[in-house]
Amino acid sequence: MADAVAESDLKQTPLYDLHVELGARMVPFAGYSMPVQYKAGIMAEHQHTRTKAGLFDVSHMGQAILIGPDHETTARALEALTPSNFVELGPGRQRYTVLLNGEGGIIDDLMVTRPVSQGDDGRLMLVVNAARKDVDYAHLREKLPENVTLQVVEDRALIAVQGPEAVAAVAAHAPKAAELDFMSAAPMEFDGIGCHIARAGYTGEDGVEMSVPAGAAEAIARALLADDRVEPIGLGARDSLRLEAGLCLYGHDIDETTSPVEGAITFCMQKRRREEGGFPGDERIQAELKDGPGRVRVGLRLDGKAPAREGAEIALPDGPVIGTVTSGGFAPTVGAPIAMGYVPADHAATGTALELIVRGRRLPAAVADTPFVPNRYYRKPKS
Amino acid sequence: MTTYFSKDHEWIAVDGDIATVGITTYAQEQLGDVVYVELPEAGKALSQGDEAAVVESVKAASEVYAPIDGEVVEANDVLADEPAKVNEDPQGAAWFMKMTVGNADQLTALMDEAAYKAYVETL
Numbered sequence: 001m002a003d004a005v006a007e008s009d010l011k012q013t014p015l016y017d018l019h020v021e022l023g024a025r026m027v028p029f030a031g032y033s034m035p036v037q038y039k040a041g042i043m044a045e046h047q048h049t050r051t052k053a054g055l056f057d058v059s060h061m062g063q064a065i066l067i068g069p070d071h072e073t074t075a076r077a078l079e080a081l082t083p084s085n086f087v088e089l090g091p092g093r094q095r096y097t098v099l100l101n102g103e104g105g106i107i108d109d110l111m112v113t114r115p116v117s118q119g120d121d122g123r124l125m126l127v128v129n130a131a132r133k134d135v136d137y138a139h140l141r142e143k144l145p146e147n148v149t150l151q152v153v154e155d156r157a158l159i160a161v162q163g164p165e166a167v168a169a170v171a172a173h174a175p176k177a178a179e180l181d182f183m184s185a186a187p188m189e190f191d192g193i194g195c196h197i198a199r200a201g202y203t204g205e206d207g208v209e210m211s212v213p214a215g216a217a218e219a220i221a222r223a224l225l226a227d228d229r230v231e232p233i234g235l236g237a238r239d240s241l242r243l244e245a246g247l248c249l250y251g252h253d254i255d256e257t258t259s260p261v262e263g264a265i266t267f268c269m270q271k272r273r274r275e276e277g278g279f280p281g282d283e284r285i286q287a288e289l290k291d292g293p294g295r296v297r298v299g300l301r302l303d304g305k306a307p308a309r310e311g312a313e314i315a316l317p318d319g320p321v322i323g324t325v326t327s328g329g330f331a332p333t334v335g336a337p338i339a340m341g342y343v344p345a346d347h348a349a350t351g352t353a354l355e356l357i358v359r360g361r362r363l364p365a366a367v368a369d370t371p372f373v374p375n376r377y378y379r380k381p382k383s
Numbered sequence: 384m385t386t387y388f389s390k391d392h393e394w395i396a397v398d399g400d401i402a403t404v405g406i407t408t409y410a411q412e413q414l415g416d417v418v419y420v421e422l423p424e425a426g427k428a429l430s431q432g433d434e435a436a437v438v439e440s441v442k443a444a445s446e447v448y449a450p451i452d453g454e455v456v457e458a459n460d461v462l463a464d465e466p467a468k469v470n471e472d473p474q475g476a477a478w479f480m481k482m483t484v485g486n487a488d489q490l491t492a493l494m495d496e497a498a499y500k501a502y503v504e505t506l
Contacts, residue, residue, distance in 0.1 A: 042441040043416040236415070236442050305419050305466070307439055330418035330441050337419075359421070359437065 013059035014157045014217040022225075022232050030130035032060040035234040042236035046332040049203055049241055050373070053163035054233035055224050061158055062133035063211060066124040066140075068148035071114065074122050077148040078112065081140070083260060083279045085270035086124065092116030094183045094198050097268050098260055099136060104281020104288075105256040106263065107139055108132040109248065111209075113185045113198060125185075125196070127158065127209070129250045157217035162207030162241070164376065165229040170197070170208050173223055177208055181380035190220055199378060202238065204245030204371055206378045243338060244331050246299060246370025252310055253297060253326045253340055261288035262342065264297045295323065296348045299370035300339040300356065302363055307337035308356035314341050315355045315362065322347060325356060333373045343367070387490055388499035389450045394474055395493060397484060404450060405478040406438065406469065409503050414440040417469040422458035422480060429453055429482065431489055436479050438469065450493065452485030 010033040019026060024035030035057065037045060048054055068074030075086035084097040091114055099107040113125040128136045140150045161170050171178040176188040177197050185198035193216045201207040212220050224230045239249070248254045254263040259281065266274075266289070273279065277286055302308060307330050314323035328339030339356065347354070350369050355362040384398040392410035396403045411417070419439040429435055429449035436447040458480045462468060468477040484490070494502060 036442070037415060041415050046441075240441055305463070306421065307419060307444070309444060330439070332441065 011060075013057055014214040015057040015059060015159075015221055018218050018221055019057065019232075024232070024234060027235070029235060030060055032130065034060060035232070037234040037236045038232050040231065042234070042240065043332050045231065045233045045237035046240050048231045049163045049205060049233055049237060050333050051164065053161055053166040053169050053207070053227075053230045054203075054237070055221060055230050056160040056162065056233050056238055057157070057221070058160050058209070059157040059214075059217065060130040062126070062128040062130065062136065063153040063156055063158060064126045064128065064137065064140075065151045065153060066126065066144070066148055067151055068122045070122045073145075074124050074148050075114075077145050078124060079273070079279065081143055081280065083269040083273050083282075083285060084112070085273050086112065086114070088270075088272075089114045091118070092184050092186055094185050094200055095268070096265075098254075098265070099139060100260075100280040100285075101256055102280050103256075104259040104284040106250070106254045106258055106260065107256060108136050109250050109254060109265070109268075110136070111198070111200065113196075116186050125211075131251060153211075155214050156211050157214045158209060158211055159217065159221060159224075160201055160207065160209045161224060161230065162201045162203040162205045162233075163229075164206060166205065166207035167199070167378065169224060169227045169229050170210070172227065173220075180208070182206075182377040191223060193220065195220070202245070202247055203241040204247070204373055204375045204377075205241075206376055239327075240329060240332055243327055243329060243340070244333055244371065244373040245375065246340070246372060248297070248340075249327055258297075258342075259285050259288060259293065261285055262293045262295055262297065292345050294345060295342045296345050297326070297340055297342055298348050299368040299372060300325070300328070300341060300354065300365050301368040301372075302337040302339070302356060302365045304363055305337065306358060306361075306363055308339050308358050308363060308365070312339070312341075313357040314343055314365075315357055316347070317353050317355055317364075318362075321357070322354075328356075331372060338368070338372050339365070340370070385490075386496060387450075387493035388496065388502075389493055390502065391448055391450070393447065393450050395450050395490070396478075397490065400484050401456065401481055402451065402453065402484050403478050403481050404435070404447075406447060406473055407499070408473050409506075411470050411473040414438060414445060414469075416441050417466045420462040420466050420469060420479070422460075422462065423455045425455050425457055427455045429455065431486075439466075447479060449482070451482075451489040453482035454485070455480050455482050457481040 180199040325341040
């Protein structure tokens with residue numbers, strides 16, 4: 001995960017000074033100096049997020065806006081690069097998608113939001129992975145039609161608040177946040193500061209991601225941390241939380257060689273797009289949808305206590321190697337080691353007995369359903 | 384009994400010809416929450432610098448190297464069930480292994496507690 005970059009070359013987010021003041025251990029990540037953990041430690045931070053609320057600085061991620069003449073034009077432009085339906089994405093709704101290369105491999109995974117305001121018609125807001133910003137932006141600029149432009153947002157920070165008490169803590173300052181449904185977003189004031197808040201996240205818990213003015217980020221973070229329910233959470237727990245939630249980490253669980261079908265993220269492909277195609281790599285992806293992929297990402301549970309990490313080989317019991325672990329570690333909420341990795345589709349059924357090879361030893365494991373910990377996303381009651 | 388320290392953040396408590404080896408408080412703090420410890424079996428012959436044990440935190444696996452030559456006489460099986468003891472009492476109950484002192488000359492190159500403290504200050 002760590003990049004070999006000199007400390008001085010690392011970028012800082014608007015919350016850097018606050019991290020240091022809070023006693024964070026700072027590490028290089030995607031060109032930024034980021035908190036991997038605070039004083040409480042990864043285990044306590046993980047548990048706090050699952051039971052109360054955690055605050056994450058995710059300002060290293062890329063925020064950008066696609067700007068076209070009207071929603072249909074901008075949506076079609078993005079549909080040409082992704083397998084998702086954006087034409088029918090409603091105002092104020094958010095959708096997870098992937099940028100695809102010509103072979104149907106994943107250039108990046110990202111969140112796309114259609115602004116709720118009619119005045120923003122023709123705009124789609126993107127949040128992309130920090131390590132893929134340059135690649136994504138170059139790709140978009142090359143592929144977008146002339147009447148749709150990419151505007152990179154440099155003056156906003158991104159703060160995630162996640163956990164069963166996260167929305168209550170945010171709503172104390174931004175009451176409208178409590179009205180948001182899962183995967184919806186709206187502009188609103190947080191203590192009088194203009195923010196854009198989405199009800200989404202990367203932990204499997206209820207919560208929000210807040211795009212805030214860079215200059216106000218520290219004040220907003222301090223206001224939230226003053227709430228007893230909210231503690232700062234580093235990248236270490238962010239990783240263990242998303243792993244338990246069964247969510248992919250780009251560059252590890254999905255990359256330019258894996259398709260969304262192999263990556264088991266076909267929920268990003270809506271019905272019209274699956275049927276019509278019209279996206280990069282559609283021949284491969286539609287064939288995989290029809291006939292099944294050769295390999296597929298699965299969850300893995302280990303019987304013992306030893307974790308299997310990225311790169312560990314997956315083998316049949318007393319048999320040949322059939323795949324590789326792409327993410328793995330100790331899962332604090334599960335209380336046991338878990339992993340994800342790719343196996344041939346005929347060995348992907350839940351419960352299939354496998355072995356994970358760690359330091360030459362074969363550890364018994366089995367294919368497991370994901371998420372490993374049940375999602376607790378908020379779904380608005382239908383009125 | 385004399386306790387030595389290595390630059391790899393191990394402590395080595397020597398009593399006669401048996402050395403008890405563990406990791407230091409500093410090492411434990413750097414690792415964070417320990418979730419698994421893999422220890423060598425009794426009878427294993429180690430040369431200085433050999434991989435003797437593996438300690439896994441939530442985040443990563445780290446090797447523990449043999450600080451001296453010797454043969455493992457006992458591993459601390461308590462750590463198999465209670466790896467978190469490494470965080471709680473690294474320089475006491477959470478010792479990793481007992482080994483023979485195969486080459487007493489190697490001990491002289493290790494640090495005493497004061498020298499180790501000074502070394503940690505420089506990190």
